[in-house]
Amino acid sequence: MNSQCEKVRYILVEGPGVPGRIDPAVAGHLECCEACRQFAVAEERLAEVLETAAAPADPALQQRVILAVEELEARRRRLALVPVAASVILVLAGVTLMGGVPGASMAAALPAWTAGGWLALAGTVMDFVGALRAVAVGLGLLISTPAVLAAVMIVVVGVGTMVLVAKRWRRQAAWSDRS
Amino acid sequence: MVASNDRQEDERLVTASLAGDEDAFAQLVRRYQRRLTAFLSQLVGDVELAKELTQEAFIRAWSALERYDPTYRFSTWLFRIGHNLGIDHLRRRRLKTVPIIREDREGAEVEVVLIDQAKDPLGHLKNSELAGVLRQAIDGLRPEYRELVLLRHFGGLSYQEIADLEGMPLGTVKNKLFRAHSVLRKELESFL
Numbered sequence A: 001m002n003s004q005c006e007k008v009r010y011i012l013v014e015g016p017g018v019p020g021r022i023d024p025a026v027a028g029h030l031e032c033c034e035a036c037r038q039f040a041v042a043e044e045r046l047a048e049v050l051e052t053a054a055a056p057a058d059p060a061l062q063q064r065v066i067l068a069v070e071e072l073e074a075r076r077r078r079l080a081l082v083p084v085a086a087s088v089i090l091v092l093a094g095v096t097l098m099g100g101v102p103g104a105s106m107a108a109a110l111p112a113w114t115a116g117g118w119l120a121l122a123g124t125v126m127d128f129v130g131a132l133r134a135v136a137v138g139l140g141l142l143i144s145t146p147a148v149l150a151a152v153m154i155v156v157v158g159v160g161t162m163v164l165v166a167k168r169w170r171r172q173a174a175w176s177d178r179s
Numbered sequence B: 001m002v003a004s005n006d007r008q009e010d011e012r013l014v015t016a017s018l019a020g021d022e023d024a025f026a027q028l029v030r031r032y033q034r035r036l037t038a039f040l041s042q043l044v045g046d047v048e049l050a051k052e053l054t055q056e057a058f059i060r061a062w063s064a065l066e067r068y069d070p071t072y073r074f075s076t077w078l079f080r081i082g083h084n085l086g087i088d089h090l091r092r093r094r095l096k097t098v099p100i101i102r103e104d105r106e107g108a109e110v111e112v113v114l115i116d117q118a119k120d121p122l123g124h125l126k127n128s129e130l131a132g133v134l135r136q137a138i139d140g141l142r143p144e145y146r147e148l149v150l151l152r153h154f155g156g157l158s159y160q161e162i163a164d165l166e167g168m169p170l171g172t173v174k175n176k177l178f179r180a181h182s183v184l185r186k187e188l189e190s191f192l
């Protein structure tokens, strides 16, 4: 066995990169080397034996895996709601401490899907802005400074948590911003 | 070209999976289930256990998909997860039982893998004589050869994927598989 034989045999053991396509150099060598031809036949048979020895696909297992992953994802989404709920509560607590929202106007606008609902909702938003302005003016008189600071902190933490949760909601690859 | 297309398709499926497309991940499962189960079956010598490990490997892959590094192929990453699960299992089993050690043809010590007939990963072969000889031939390989043969022929990984997974130079993979094939050809001579 010369170095060309050895080179060819390494290629034969590795197998064709594309099924069925034999390297022209290998084919040329096989035409004139009986020993490597025998080697090629044995290698091909060995590859066949090993191929048939590999277990066949199992559709039931595939289904089981897919269901398990779906269940896992559903659980992940349910768990993601916990910080969402917590952040909403934090924001509400902060807003309440700051004077609260004009509840009656908001409640009046709730049937927003009715014909006049959108107008009512717009009115409520204006109410809310007006109320916030009034709250801002009255804050210094009605609420103590530590309470205002606490409220602001709660709102900031709440909004920050909401932003973080919203970012985490969609899974993002660590590599997505690399290239 | 085929491998490159496969790789691009894998990356597309991973990206879609991360965007919440569970169907894309289901496609990855269909692409790799057979090969991963075949590899793990031979590694742990138990088809049913291999199926459980395959399921666990896919679940771990799904859970850690954000951390997948596309420098390597998805198959390499998935097989690394499966491989580690298989090795952990073998380690735990070794702690519980006394391993049976014997010498291989070249005098190196190899652990005998005890196969339960009902769970034999070669049990699906119609030719039981071939299954028996093949089992002996594979188990008789040095562990370093055996692992590469399993990754190559049961896991269907390319030489480069094996080199990446094992952290081994490509040339070493080629040499080891070349020698492993010599042993297998000799052992299976009457079937080739």
Ligand SMILES: [Zn+2]
Residues within 6 Å of the ligand: A004, A005, A006, A008, A029, A033, A035, A036
């Ligand atoms: Zn030759």
